[in-house]
Amino acid sequence: MLSLQDSVSLITGVGPKRVIALASLGIQTVEDLLTYYPTRYDNFEVRDLSTAVDQEKLTIKGTVMSEPVIARFGYKKNRLSFRLLVDQDVVMVTFFNQPYLKDRIELGKDLAVYGKWDGNTARLTGMKLITMNNSELGAVYPANKQIKANTIKKFVETGFKQYEHVIATLLPPPLIKQYGLLPRAKMIQEMHFPSDEHTAKLARRSAAYEEFFLFQLRIQALKRENQTEDGLEILYHNDELKTFIGSLSYELTSAQKKVVNEICRDLRRPIQMNRLLQGDVGSGKTIVAAIAMYATITAGYQAALMVPTEILAGQHAENFARLFDGLPVNVGLLTGSMTAKQHRQLLDQIKHGGVNLIIGTHALIQDAVEYANLGLIVTDEQHRFGVNQRQKFREKGEHPDVLAMTATPIPRTLAITAYGEMDVSIISEMPKGRQPIETRWLRSNQTGVALEFVLKQLQQGSQIYVVTPLIEQSETLDVRNAEELYDNLKQYFEPQFKIGLLHGRLTNEEKDATMQAFKDNETNLLVSTTVIEVGVDVANATVMMVYDADRFGLAQLHQLRGRVGRGSKQGYCLLIADPKNQVGIQRMQTMTETTDGFVVAQRDLELRGAGDVLGQKQSGLPDFKVGDPVGDLKMLQTAQADATDLLATEDWDTQTDNLPLVQYLHRHQLQTHFD
Template sequence: MVSLNDSVSALSGVGPKRVTALKELAIENINDLLTYFPFRYEDLQAKDPSELTDQAKVTLKGTVAAEPVVTRFGRKKSRLNFQLLLDDHQIIPVTFFNQPWLRDQMEVGHDLVVYGRFDAKRQSLSGMKLLSSANGAMGSIYPANKEIRQATIKKLVVAAYDAYAPTIVDLIPEPVRVKYRLLHRQQMIHDMHFPADAVAAKAARRTAKFEEFFLFELRLQIMKQQDHTLYGQELTYDLAQLRAFITSLPYELTGAQKKVVNEICFDLKRPVHMNRLLQGDVGSGKTVVAAIAMYAAMTAGVQTVLMAPTEILAEQHANNLARLFADFPVNVALLTGATKPAARKVLLPQIANGEVNLIVGTHALIQPDVHYRHLGLAVIDEQHRFGVNQRQALRQKGAQPDILAMTATPIPRTLAITAYGEMDVSIINELPAGRQPIKTTWIRSNQEANMLQEVKTQLAAGSQAYVVTPLIEESEAVDMKNAQAIYQRFQAEFEPTYRVGLLHGRMKNDEKNAIMAAFKANEFQVLVATTVIEVGVDVPNATLMLIYDADHFGLAQLHQLRGRVGRGQKASQCILVADPKNQLAIERMTTMTTTTDGFVLSQRDLELRGPGDVLGRKQSGVPDFKVGDPVADINVLSVAQQVAKVVVTEPNWAEQPANLAVAAFLTTTAHQPTTMD
């Protein structure tokens, strides 16, 4: 019995070598092949030369008016010339280069359909291929590689459709298909490959996008449902103790923080595994929310950990949490790769016996020799900087500990629906009282003198400044500012009145930590650095951020860098120094100066650069959809997500008649969505 899961080797002419070539294109079975859709179409409808533009790719239909002539020149080079008599009696000279064999398909007086590039000045056609009248008005163009030609793909698609069309069943439940006026799957696949016209192609693509998004979101919702059915730890925290801790904080929580705390505490009490993403803008107060969650867990008698991506950030978190919990029964420890062997030897038994109940660290937290007495809650800071393996290893350190992932890179709705679709999402969209907006300006490099004067003004007022460059040292490959050169220049400009420090990624961790500590203590007034300071560095006295070659950074990264200032009570500003060479870079600079809303910026960054560039191609969490674009087609994606949610929340949804086909499809297909969890 034939099935869409049959290997492509079931088709005639597909041997081991071709199977390997197709696998390179992610085509392994018949369904893969039938959903390997064209990325564009050529208009093959015959045109009248009077309506053609110069150098347009066109189709002309006529009669061979004279004997074709093949002229050979050079090695393996040839030119085939003939005249095509059109219906209006106009004669168009046609030339084919290096395709002498086409001569055998031409006979004087016989009709011919030719596709090529039109030369309006000479009223001639440079032929590209001959078409049969059965080709239709739309020519499908497929992504191909050097191992397998497009013509071969097209031939295999035709063979697969002819043989397997009767086995194609609808995956979208009938009520949904009718409600949204979608095509039957068999019709959709046919019209994606062989559309009669542009209207049919558009309708097929609309259905294909919805189906692709729907299947993806259905898998995510199933994962989310399964995650919620996992037996978790029911953490019955002490409400009186928790309220006492919140009351001890030196500030009132914002409304957004209170809402998120309630969401997290509700999850902690449930006997199911929490998998929650906490996202909020720079300075929105995520860390104090995490501290409240961790204290709630600790009053229930379990240990908590906070994992950060860098040692600098981990140490900063440990110091801040130690201050917050100074008057409470919390024993905070720091465990990173920089922890000395002697200190580590003392600390590990304390973690294992529960003497330490809050451990802050980096990847060191998940090393094989680190054992916890009872891990109940794991907080992951800057979630997108950790991969799948680290997350899984942390979960395996306890009996399904609750997970609270945090990110200061606001995730636009598109990425939240795709990369984090299986997680519950909490958002802090309100800044604490007293935080002043950061004034952002963009200057060209020829205005640098005015900028340096502003630095002197800020330093004279007792403030400090960051200076960020894209490179550590001079590069022959790119013409951009580097930290070494700017450091020397600023030393000459400001010392000995003010001290200038240097920080970059090639320094040893001890050296980096010492420099940051010195800057925080105001031993340096100016810190020249690379993006190593992008995340988590907290120096309230720093009020000025200068960013050289700012057009080489994405909006989200610029926003993170800008967030290093404005952390105290003083007014702060960010100056972008850039000479953008294209409109895209100009738009980024303009956007930075018009909004400080991280959610607005992240959505704009996504639109300008795409998901892989926003979060990093390997860990963006957004799959490479075949036909859908999660940014451009966000409305379709949103509807697909809502439909998927409704489907999986039905009791025994997979056994409902309308869902049998899609449930079977999901069971038999091995493709799983790429997510960041």
């Protein structure tokens, strides 16, 4: 019995070599092939020559007036020419290097030709002869060196004929009726072989909605499945928690209080928490995480905080040791650079409960780490981790609660897609007294002005970050590099002020020593690549100066800007850039117009696209074939609501109309578990 899950090798004409070629495009099953949709359509509608524009691609139709003639010139080069009578005009048509077309061109026969029109000479450079198969739109497929677009088109045509009768509609009939969508077989047919422009648009809308709905169904099903698993009831000591919060030297903002309540409510529920905490740089996420971890510890559980770098892990360990001084919290720091003996001792303490707050890098989720009683895992800056990686964190211990934090504000679009299986909390306001950072964009010929400003700040006792994209000289990129810049700035500022250098090629020990010297104010100015981007906290730093700022993404620039102005002094961000294109200019303008991370993130998404913002392969963000999660946001939100409603409907999975959807979900949920 035929199935869309059959290998493409079962399609007539697809041999072993073609199977390999198709696999290079991600096409392995018949369904993969039939949903390998065209990226665009060539419009083969026959045009009146009086409306033709010079150098435009168009289709003309007429009668062949002269025998086709082939002229050869150069090695393997030739030109096929003939005259075509179009209404009352005679047009010279020329095809280059397609001599085999000669047999299809007969004197006195009608012919349609697609090509580029030269209005000055009334000539058409032919691209293809058109066979009018009831469609004026020709599908154009993405291809590669291993397989041509026309070959893909041929296999799609054959595959559709062979399997058309087994294409079941996946969407529930009420939704198809409500939105006026096409049944799946008709949708696939019209996507590849559209009857006309209107039907092609309807097929694309149907395909985009189907894609969004199926993705959201998988995500929401995963979310429901996680919520039915037995979680821990972390019955924290409320009085101890209130005393701790009351002992802080500042009052929490309303947004922080709201988020703390959401998290604490989750801790008490016997369902595994899976929550994303979003907040702009400096909004106070860390203290919220500290409160959650302390609550967990008062209930007799361990808490673990995972961060992306060893520098940040060390900083958190120091800060939490001070914060919890005098309380029954034993902090352990687990990183890859520990000695074997230190590592063994700490693992033993973690296993037997001697340490109840464990801070570290991804070493925390390695198999060798066994927890005595893990209640809460907090991940910081894990915005580059996808659904499956986050799932791995959840499998540590006996269903611990999970809180993921990110200071990279995520637009609604990406929150729905990349984090769709999580509950989301947002800290939407900044702590009292935190002044917005003043941002200036300067051209490279104004660098002297920037350095004079930096000198004044240094003379007032402040510290400075200077960031550059590359470590050493590159012939291909006209950008400053850290080492050259370091040498230049030493000449400018020393001996009065001490300059440090930090980049990715230093050993972990060298990085730690350099960063520690800056934190201790032994170094006044730190030249760095973006290794300082995430979470490093030096309250005395007031200026972030970024060379070749147009080489950085908006989210990265916003992160860098958030490193300064973290104390009582005003913070400044100086962007040195000579952008070569409009996108670079818009980035600089955005940075000077707003300090709101969510506005920055939305603009970044619009300028770069979803895949680039999160990093396509790492983000967990699906590579949608048809739907555009930015442009089709309303459709995406509607699909999320529809998928949630369906899963909440009693016995939806036993209704006959929904059986193809149930089978689809079962197949893909299994894939999710084994990815």
